Amino acid sequence: MEPWVREGLLQEKLPGGKARCLTCARRCLLAEGEKGFCKTRENRGGKIFTLTYGLLSAVSANPMEKKPFYHLYPGDFALTCGTWSCNFTCPWCQNWEISKRPPDPDQGFGYVPPEDFVRMAKEEGCQGVSLSFNEPTLLLEWAVELFPLAKKAGLHTTFVTNGYMTEEALEVLVAAGLDGANVDWKGGPAAVQKFCGANFQVVVKNSRILKDHGVHVEITTLIIPGVNDDEGTLRFLAERIVEELGSATPWHVTRYFPAHQFRTPPTPISVLERAKEIGEEAGLHFVYVGNVPGHPGQNTYCPSCKALLIERDGLSLLSPHIQANVCPRCQEGLPIHLRPGKRNPLP
Ligand code: SF4
Ligand code: SF4
Structure with missing residues (x-):
């Protein structure tokens, strides 16, 4: 076999x-x-x-900011991979070349055993491993072997996911050492059902289970005109994040560009700015505008005194202003994981 x-x-x-x-x-x-x-x-x-144990479509060393993770080891790099296909049907999928194709051993990166992936991550100078691109749950069997090896080698472990795994799968991933998950909340229940063929409540519940298990959770919503950009949906999503995961949870509202079967023009930046305002009105302390290079909404500010803590531009950290997870100006505690032994975040 x-x-x-x-x-x-x-x-x-x-x-x-x-x-x-x-x-x-x-x-x-x-x-x-x-x-x-x-x-x-x-x-x-x-x-x-x-049919996808270690069968990788693509591999690249990416900054944590690209996933995006803004509060988990800023400035670190993770060797990132995905496999083929998906368990969702999003017609706007930005990674459709891999997510809309069945597993294909003759294409992409090919088969990589977990121990080789850990070795590659170390050789590339990465501080973590990350499963992303399509839906990482489809690499479950490989992930639960990869993560303990990665942790032993001093690497952190993350998932960028649609959050649709079973609770049994969540349990084994957590037991294997999953450190962080960026979970896509793609829209309100009707849109998630219509476009992704999925149940929004499962995604919400899984996000909460991850958090309850001590996994670092950030939420991303690709804001798509006509799908999830209305005030009611944005407010609903923001309020659910506060209710289920707490005010300190980062919410990334990211800009959509036409892809796969969706031809709607890119999201106006004013809509993303309004989404950020709505998130903050709902009580979220950290709402980030994504996929808009140079936008100040990518920066981290102290939720208490508004001091600028981390400046970002696209995937780069420009001026890190913190060396510990407290605000240097007002001493407010910051829910940002910094890697022990490293002056984080480093440019
Ligand atoms: S339950 Fe999910 S992972 Fe399993 S075969 Fe069905 S879609 Fe694929
Ligand atoms: S869940 Fe992600 S990878 Fe899968 S179809 Fe949707 S956007 Fe694409």
Whole structure:
């Protein structure tokens, strides 16, 4: 059997050669020979196999700011990878070249065992590993082997996710050492159902479970005209973040550009600025404007005295003004993880 085909970690074997995949909340019931909704899981002989164990579409060393993580090890780099396909159907997908294709061992980066990925991360001078690009839950079996090795090598571990894994999958990821998750809240319940074919409540609940387990959580919403840019939706999302995850949770409101099946023009910057205002009115202390290089809404300010703490431009840290997670001006505590032993954030 190919090395990227492995027995699925989470499944329920059923009579008649059927099996249920318990990797994500779709919980696909698969008969012999059938593939799941995501095309990365297949029933072979009554058991579900993943077709994407370590099968990587792309690998690159990226700053934490690109994911985006603004409050988790600012200035660090993580060796980042994704696999193929997705369990969501977003028609605006910015990574559609990999997320709308079934696993393909002849394309992309190819098969990488977890220990090799950790070695590559160290060789590239990265301080972490990150699973992103498409939906990292589809790399579950590989991630739970990768993370303990990464932690042993002193690397941090993150997911950039649509948050649609099962609670069982969340448990194994947390136990394996997941440090941080940026979870996409793509819109209100109706839009998430219509465009992503998914249940918004699952995403909210999973975000809360991650936080309750001590995983660092940031939320991203790609603001798309006509999908989620109305005041009611933005206010609803901001209020739910406050209610479920707390005021200190970073919310990234990022600019959409046309991609895949969506041709609507890019989000006006004024809409992103209004989204930031709405987030702050709802009580969020850190709302960031994303995908707008040079915008001051990328910077971190002290929620108490408004001192400028971290200046960013696109993916770069310009002028870090903190060396500890307290405001140097008013001593307000800051919910920003700084890497021990490093004067963070460094440009
Ligand atoms: S990962 Fe999700 S979409 Fe894919 S087969 Fe399993 S339950 Fe279905
Ligand atoms: S969840 Fe992410 S990767 Fe998957 S289709 Fe949506 S935007 Fe693309």
